[in-house]
Amino acid sequence: MENSETEAFSEFLMDKERSQNTIAAYVKAVELFFVDFKELNKKNMLEFKQLQIQKWKVKTANARIIAMNQYCIFKGHPEYCVKGFKIQQATSIENVITIEEYKKLLSGLYKDGNERGYWMIQFLAKTGARASEFINLPIDSLEKGYCEMWTKGKFRRIYIPQTLIEESRVFFEKQNSDFLFPNRYGRKMSTRGLAQLIRNWAKKYGIRKEVAHPHAFRHLYAIQFLHQNQNIALLADLMGHSSVSTTSIYLRLSKEEQIRQFNEAAERW
16 A cells, blocks of 8 residues: 555544554554455455454454455445454453452552552552553542543543542652653553553562453452442443443353352252
C-alpha cells in the first residue's frame, strides 16, 4: 500500500473516530493482505480469512478481518466484506486473582514499606480500571471521586470509592504530578511498565504468575462487586461494557471453582 493510500485510509478511519492504536492495527492488516495478494476482491478476501485462522488465534484473526472489511468499505466495495469467525462463549473465568492472593500481595507491599505499590494495587482492584485507563487517572479525580475519559470509542466514568480516597489521602499529599501514579520521572506510566511492576511484585510475594497482570484485578473488582450486589446492569456500566452479555461472564464460576465443586459432587455419587 502506497503512502498516499495509507494516509487516505487513516483519514477515513479518523473520521470514524477510531483510536490511533486501532488505525495502526488496521493499516498493518492491510499491508499483510497485500503481502499475499495483489488484488482486492471477494475471492482473495475469503482466502485471506482462511490464512488468518491458520496462523493466529480466533480473536486476532477476527481483528484482521474487521480491519480488511473497513478497507473494502473505504475502497467502495462493501460486497467484498467477509464474516468473522464465531467465538465460543467462555464457560468460566480464567486467570482470576483470588481475594486471598490479593490480600497477601497487599500485606507484602505494606510490610516492605512500598506505599506506592500498596496503593496502586488497591486502586486497580477497587476501581475496575483497565490498564490503559489506570495510567491516565488524574490527581484531581480524588477531589471529585471519579474521572471521565474517552476509552473504547466512548466516554467512560471511573469511580473511586470514598473510603479509598480517605485512606490514601496522606500518601497523595506528597504527590507532585498530574497523574495518580506517575513513573519515576513524574510522567505518565506506560501500560508495559505497570504490567512489569505487577509481575515483579507477584514473583516476590509468591503470587501465581498467571494472575500477575493488571486485568486480573479488574476481574477481582467485578467478582467482589457481584458478591455484594447482583445488579449486573449496574456492573456493566461501571466496567464500561457496551453489553450486559459481556459482563455476565462474572456470574459464572472460575474454572478452578468449577473443578472443585464438580469433584465434591462426584464424591457423593
